[in-house]
Amino acid sequence: VSCILQQRERGTLRVAGTFAGARALLVVPAVKLADVLLVFFSCTSCIGSSDGGTSDVNEIDCTGILCDWSVKEGNPTFGPTWHEGDLGVDLTSSDHVVLELRDVLFATQHDRQLQLRAVLVRDPEVQLAFDIDFYAPGQGQGDTFWDRKPVFLVTRHYDVIEQGVIGWHRPVLVPSEGAAVVLRVTKTGAGRAMLDEVTLGQ
Amino acid sequence: MKSAALFAALAIIALPCVAHAQTQPAAPPEDDPSHAPPSSEPKETSKGPHLVGDVRGLVVIRPNDNYARHASTYHYDLPGTALGIGLTGGVEIVKHISLLASAHYEMNGADRADAHLRIASGAIVGLVRWAFFRSGTDTAFFETAASGGFGRYLIRETYVNTALSPDTFAQSDGAFGGQLGLEAALVVSGFRAMLGYGFAYSPASISDRVGGSVNAGGHEIALGLGIWL
Numbered sequence: 507v508s509c510i511l512q513q514r515e516r517g518t519l520r521v522a523g524t525f526a527g528a529r530a531l532l533v534v535p536a537v538k539l540a541d542v543l544l545v546f547f548s549c550t551s552c553i554g555s556s557d558g559g560t561s562d563v564n565e566i567d568c569t570g571i572l573c574d575w576s577v578k579e580g581n582p583t584f585g586p587t588w589h590e591g592d593l594g595v596d597l598t599s600s601d602h603v604v605l606e607l608r609d610v611l612f613a614t615q616h617d618r619q620l621q622l623r624a625v626l627v628r629d630p631e632v633q634l635a636f637d638i639d640f641y642a643p644g645q646g647q648g649d650t651f652w653d654r655k656p657v658f659l660v661t662r663h664y665d666v667i668e669q670g671v672i673g674w675h676r677p678v679l680v681p682s683e684g685a686a687v688v689l690r691v692t693k694t695g696a697g698r699a700m701l702d703e704v705t706l707g708q
Numbered sequence: 709m710k711s712a713a714l715f716a717a718l719a720i721i722a723l724p725c726v727a728h729a730q731t732q733p734a735a736p737p738e739d740d741p742s743h744a745p746p747s748s749e750p751k752e753t754s755k756g757p758h759l760v761g762d763v764r765g766l767v768v769i770r771p772n773d774n775y776a777r778h779a780s781t782y783h784y785d786l787p788g789t790a791l792g793i794g795l796t797g798g799v800e801i802v803k804h805i806s807l808l809a810s811a812h813y814e815m816n817g818a819d820r821a822d823a824h825l826r827i828a829s830g831a832i833v834g835l836v837r838w839a840f841f842r843s844g845t846d847t848a849f850f851e852t853a854a855s856g857g858f859g860r861y862l863i864r865e866t867y868v869n870t871a872l873s874p875d876t877f878a879q880s881d882g883a884f885g886g887q888l889g890l891e892a893a894l895v896v897s898g899f900r901a902m903l904g905y906g907f908a909y910s911p912a913s914i915s916d917r918v919g920g921s922v923n924a925g926g927h928e929i930a931l932g933l934g935i936w937l
Contacts, residue, residue, distance in 0.1 A: 554818040
């Protein structure tokens with residue numbers, strides 16, 4: 507049943523209601539109890555909805571596949587994060603872990619500042635850092651951007667100082683000729699660390 | 709398990725009816741003048757046990773130790789309140805004191821793209837309600853009451869991300885717990901409208917993998933309509 511408050515006049519409250527396609531017009535006394543009922547049943551929602559955190563931007567675990575991430579050091583676990591059903595990477599099992607993602611991001615965009623975002627779990631005894639290596643297009647021969655010997659420009663380094671379960675983000679300055687990145691995540695120390703929903707974008 | 713729940717639900721519904729039926733005096737023979745009620749006696753509704761019951765809408769705020777914050781961090785915007793429905797029925801066995809059975813169910817959740825997180829909880833509780841203030845006539849009166857009870861509380865979490873996997877992840881817990889409440893009610897011609905607040909505690913809880921948990925029970929606001937016969 508959906509109810510729409512239509513009109514209130516002369517002590518009556520006119521409520522139009524629809525149920526299974528049928529439409530009825532009800533006139534009920536405009537007592538305060540009716541107002542309370544309307545507020546009670548219409549202003550409280552029990553299902554939240556979000557478009558954020560989609561699984562299509564630099565997601566780490568693509569149904570058991572590493573997406574485009576590669577493990578350089580350590581033995582991270584690709585699987586559950588905060589919830590059994592929400593997949594990411596658990597860096598807890600090794601004291602030193604390095605993950606890398608190569609991405610050609612900037613073929614069609616010219617923004618000089620982007621946002622690096624991630625959802626992280628970090629214990630106080632763990633050091634967690636992001637490094638972003640920027641590359642300009644190379645002059646070599648090859649089928650892909652990386653085959654054509656791209657030119658290294660600069661590395662941006664970001665330490666994660668927050669701890670606990672956090673939504674983390676930092677602004678990233680893009681070099682003028684930056685056309686691709688290697689995003690590297692480094693975890694050092696014994697303790698719990700998890701990584702999910704990494705994005706580099708607007 | 710389902711049949712046990714069905715039996716419990718039927719027992720809740722049947723209990724007041726059976727109790728009410730047992731308290732009805734046998735019908736006197738029509739030709740026996742000694743059984744005729746004196747004309748000065750108050751109406752039956754003022755003295756006998758009364759059948760009490762209502763259906764109520766609920767807004768519940770569950771005790772939550774960082775579970776909702778963690779969900780929100782991972783972009784599941786879990787509302788702070790759960791909506792539910794409850795059934796309460798019983799008998800006012802002596803003046804102002806009612807024995808009741810209550811069952812309720814409430815649910816909230818969050819969607820993140822193709823991922824769906826749901827938390828449902830419920831309880832079956834036996835209650836004693838004391839109407840400590842009552843004003844009006846036999847057929848129309850206002851009352852305020854306090855209640856307390858004990859019962860079984862359940863909480864269940866389900867999660868499915870249809871884009872990644874057809875599997876549904878579920879966890880649940882159950883435990884005994886208790887509740888206290890206050891309510892105000894208006895009774896007119898056998899119909900009863902109520903507004904109440906209660907707090908329920910139960911150790912039944914579910915946990916996430918990073919130290920958050922949420923319990924069954926909690927703060928509860930109820931708005932109901934029912935009978936008082």
